[in-house]
Amino acid sequence: MAGAGPAGAAAARMLAIFAPDLRVLMVAPVEKRPCRGEVLSPLAPPVLRHLGLWSAFLAQGFAPSHHTFTAWGEAGLRSSEMLLEARGPAWRVDRARFDDWFASAASSAATRIDAKVSDLERDADGWSVDCGDGGRHAARLVIDATGRANALVRRQGRRARSQDRLVAAYAEGTTSEQTAPELLVEAFDDGWWYTMSLGEGRHAFVCMTDADIARGLRLNKPHGWHAALTKTHFISAIARKISRLDAPRLVAAGGRFAAMPVGFRLLCVGDAASAFDPISGHGVAKAMRSGVFAAYAAGDCLVRNDGTALDHYGAWVAREAAAYEAALREHYVSESRWADRPFWRRRCSDVSSSSSPHQ
Ligand SMILES: Cc1cc2nc3c(=O)[nH]c(=O)nc-3n(C[C@H](O)[C@H](O)[C@H](O)COP(=O)(O)OP(=O)(O)OC[C@H]3O[C@@H](n4cnc5c(N)ncnc54)[C@H](O)[C@@H]3O)c2cc1C
Structure with a gap:
């Protein structure tokens, strides 16, 4: 092994x-x-x-974790209640x-x-x-x-x-203020973000997009990462409570x-x-x-x-x-606000395309 x-x-x-x-x-x-x-x-x-x-x-x-909050497919925030989930919480x-x-x-x-x-x-x-x-x-x-x-x-x-060239631009920060501990996922024009509490005042903030878009946005640099963060509504509101953020790092995803x-x-x-x-x-x-x-x-x-x-x-x-590829496509298609943007177009036209030109 x-x-x-x-x-x-x-x-x-x-x-x-x-x-x-x-x-x-x-x-x-x-x-x-x-x-x-x-x-x-x-x-x-x-x-x-x-x-x-x-x-x-x-x-x-x-x-x-009994709730997940999502801003996906619409501007508002929706809560999935895992208290009502027969399999129990995450x-x-x-x-x-x-x-x-x-x-x-x-x-x-x-x-x-x-x-x-x-x-x-x-x-x-x-x-x-x-x-x-x-x-x-x-x-x-x-x-x-x-x-x-x-x-x-x-x-x-x-x-x-x-299947794609998805990457995660991951950064952690510290806050002394009380922030929501639950997972929050928010779509934006170039991909999606999530944030969650790591306990003891630590928070993770992650921007998910394709490798070529990440390069264009300079997500590996603090100024590019922060500029992308300002495109979100709910995630940036939590990030404003963070007193110190570490430098972002890119991870294949x-x-x-x-x-x-x-x-x-x-x-x-x-x-x-x-x-x-x-x-x-x-x-x-x-x-x-x-x-x-x-x-x-x-x-x-x-x-x-x-x-x-x-x-x-x-x-x-x-x-x-x-089965996963079919479910993934269905999920991405449910977000149609930026259907003409490369990140969303790639997923909504043919999610299983392995030879997509975006390197
Ligand atoms: C940004 C991001 C966020 C994610 N968030 C979630 C989430 O919230 N929930 C979730 O369920 N999943 C999440 N995932 C997915 C999850 O992390 C992986 O699916 C999971 O880690 C896979 O487990 P694994 O044991 O297959 O591989 P890994 O966890 O990658 O373990 C592989 C191991 O192999 C070892 N190894 C590597 N090369 C060699 C070698 N040559 N010889 C011997 N050992 C070697 C490594 O040291 C490592 O310990 C996320 C992934 C990413 C990228």
């Missing part, structure tokens, strides 16, 4: 439960990542329960802290190497994996849980299909899909299999769920000699990605 994000950790945990006789080697760098505020959708708790980690998650003290998490907790709670039965997979080769029994630690490790099956790096699939000379090599004992999970536009709000829950399904497929293949298990998993990933 390469990677210990939500997908890799969930796969390791499920393998320990479903196929305890298998030896799992988890190759993942222990790294200090910047905090990033994210919301776990109501789809996450059922997966955590399935993994036997729900009580341990609650003990972490992350805040439940959860606001500091991703660095969530990932550290989940990786250590979920992978206690695996052997972990603090390294990155730098190379892998097929051999008669499966794979020979190089972690840059001086030796090679033999594996009957490998799981690519390296997120958007897609490290194992790339080593096989394959590239994920990009586009949708992408990696077709898994058929006939190889190589599974992709989480963002390494398919990365969703963050507007979906399901990235982490989807990553954990795919880790669970991949663990079942790996166990069926290696322990029960089921030759079809890996293909069934690959077909499920492809079906999930197709």
